[in-house]
Amino acid sequence: MALPVVVIVGRPNVGKSSLLNALARERISIVDPRAGTTRDRVSALIEHRDRYFELIDTGGVGVVDVDHLESHVEEQIRFALARADVVLFVVDAQDGLTVLDQRVAELLRRLSVPVMVVANKVDDPRHVAQTAEFIRLGHGEPLPASALHVQGREELLDRLVALLGERADGHPADPVMKLAIVGKRNAGKSTLVNALAGEERVIVSEVPGTTRDAVDVRFERDGRVFVAIDTAGVRKKRSMGDLDFYSYTRALRSIQRADVVLHLIDATVPVSEVDLKLARAILDAHKPLLLGINKWDLVGDRATSAQFGEYLARAMPMLPFAPIVLLTASTGRNVHAAIDVAQSLFNQANTRVGTGQLNAVLEKLLEARGPTARHGRKAVRIYYATQVGTAPPTIVCFCNDPSLVTDNYRRYLENRLRAALPYAEVPIRLLFRPRHTAPAGARPAAAHSEDD
Structure with a gap:
């Protein structure tokens, strides 16, 4: 079953993107004081008291876009409203009622879904009294809120899930x-x-x-x-x-x-x-x-x-x-x-290779090209390897001294291990860890000097 959809609409700069971020508890939409920052439909999955819905932020109604994309923005708003189960009509309590607010209210009167007025930017208790005039928009009593200070969040979410009813009961399918x-x-x-x-x-x-x-x-x-x-x-x-x-x-x-x-x-x-x-x-x-x-x-x-x-x-x-x-x-x-x-x-990135298979491959690579030593230093001895993680595939090689591993040899092993194992087309993470003695049955790789 498809998730119910709640759409945020309003004129430019009333704090729609800030409200989405506050309800999602995450910085999803870009917030900027310049009008027209949001253009596309930006969505977030919201969970509240084991109820779920999709919350969609939209561009400002009546925006004047610097790149002349007004018609595209308005079209995205129409697409969003066509899917809406509930609409959050956001207004600015500090600016008060505007002609553009009234235009948005008229647009929303054509819909057959519930509309909730949210008087945003009630950042000070003195602003609460200023919200009363928004009753004139004809969409009920406004809910005072402050996206900036995340005030009114719980009450707003409670009202939303009540309006959505059993449509919000289903747990969304996790993406594969x-x-x-x-x-x-x-x-x-x-x-x-x-x-x-x-x-x-x-x-x-x-x-x-x-x-x-x-x-x-x-x-x-x-x-x-x-x-x-x-x-x-x-x-x-x-x-x-x-x-x-x-x-x-x-x-x-x-x-x-x-x-x-x-x-x-x-x-x-x-x-x-x-x-x-x-x-x-x-x-x-x-x-x-x-x-x-x-x-x-x-x-x-x-x-x-x-x-x-x-x-x-x-x-x-x-x-x-x-x-x-x-x-x-x-x-x-x-x-x-x-x-x-x-x-x-x-x-491939989520594949795990057994230690036996991994070390059989490693032994062949060491035989084909053993690690070389820097001038004046001994060569690294690699004892064995194990895969410790996936996404990315992460392999730890145990050796006598990780500082002796040259960048060239690290790249050689990384490229050859990736090619020989079941994740040939994804990056792998290759780590080296110290082990001063080889475990029973492990055969250290032969060390080669640059002077050999």
């Missing part, structure tokens, strides 16, 4: 995988998310930087629930304004909370400094990584898939293990194939 979609501006991330969702879930525009928030979009495939995380397009750091910076930090946070990351690259433009920066961020987080080459239909006969693969190997040499999918998000071509590959990466 969270897929973060990252890339530079205009790579087609939002178009891809809409293709996965099967609807215009986020705004698509040729205007660079249209997406600002990280937007979680739940979609189903073969009866299973997935979450695609649409993120803002990343630009060069020296070109970032403060909103760009907020969006960038949320994109990085989306990488951290994702199970798999789809790095979307525009096939029609060269790999850039921004693409390399994102790739390094994904690798640093040890996340499974899929390279999605978007707009492949526009490449035509300029390059074959093999030629483009060779180009990527030269341009992004740090990702030799990452699988590549050529896709066209605007037509849906290979979009579901990308999900299949992402699921394979998810499975």
Whole structure:
């Protein structure tokens, strides 16, 4: 059963995003004093007293957008209201009743669902008396609240679950995988998310930087629930304004909370400094990584898939293990194939290898190329290894002295272990720990000096 939906609406700058963050107890929506910061529908799963619902933040009604995206923002508001089971109509207690508030009230009178007026910014007890005038909006007595100070939260949630009734009883299905979609501006991330969702879930525009928030979009495939995380397009750091910076930090946070990351690259433009920066961020987080080459239909006969693969190997040499999918998000071509590959990466990252199998592989690698010593120092002796974690697969090698392991040898072992074990396409974490004596039956690796 689908979750009930509560939609937050109101004119610009009444604190809608702050209210979503306060109710979710998490910084999800970007909060900024400039009107028009929120454009897409930003959602959060809310649990209150074992009741569940989806809470959706929307852009401001009547906003004047600096990039002339007003019609897109209004369309997203209409989409949200069409799904609403309850509407939170947010007003500003400090500004008082405005003409635009009355316009929103008129819009909401056409709906057949309950509307609750929330008088936000009651940051001081003296502001409570100012909320009475909002009764004139015709949607009942307003509930005083302060998103800034998280005041009125419990009463508001109690009222919401009471209005939703038994519709909020069902526990939502846990997603089988969270897929973060990252890339530079205009790579087609939002178009891809809409293709996965099967609807215009986020705004698509040729205007660079249209997406600002990280937007979680739940979609189903073969009866299973997935979450695609649409993120803002990343630009060069020296070109970032403060909103760009907020969006960038949320994109990085989306990488951290994702199970798999789809790095979307525009096939029609060269790999850039921004693409390399994102790739390094994904690798640093040890996340499974899929390279999605978007707009492949526009490449035509300029390059074959093999030629483009060779180009990527030269341009992004740090990702030799990452699988590549050529896709066209605007037509849906290979979009579901990308999900299949992402699921394979998810499975690989969650694979655990037994100690016997792991050490059989390690012994062959040590025989093929034993560790070498730095000048004037002894060589490291590796006794045995064990896998201690998954997502990422984490392997601990026990040795006589971890400080003796050279960077080159660490990379050699990491690459060869990954290739020989059932997680050939995902990053692994390789750690070295001291053990001064080998356990019974373990055979230390032969030590080789640089002078041999």
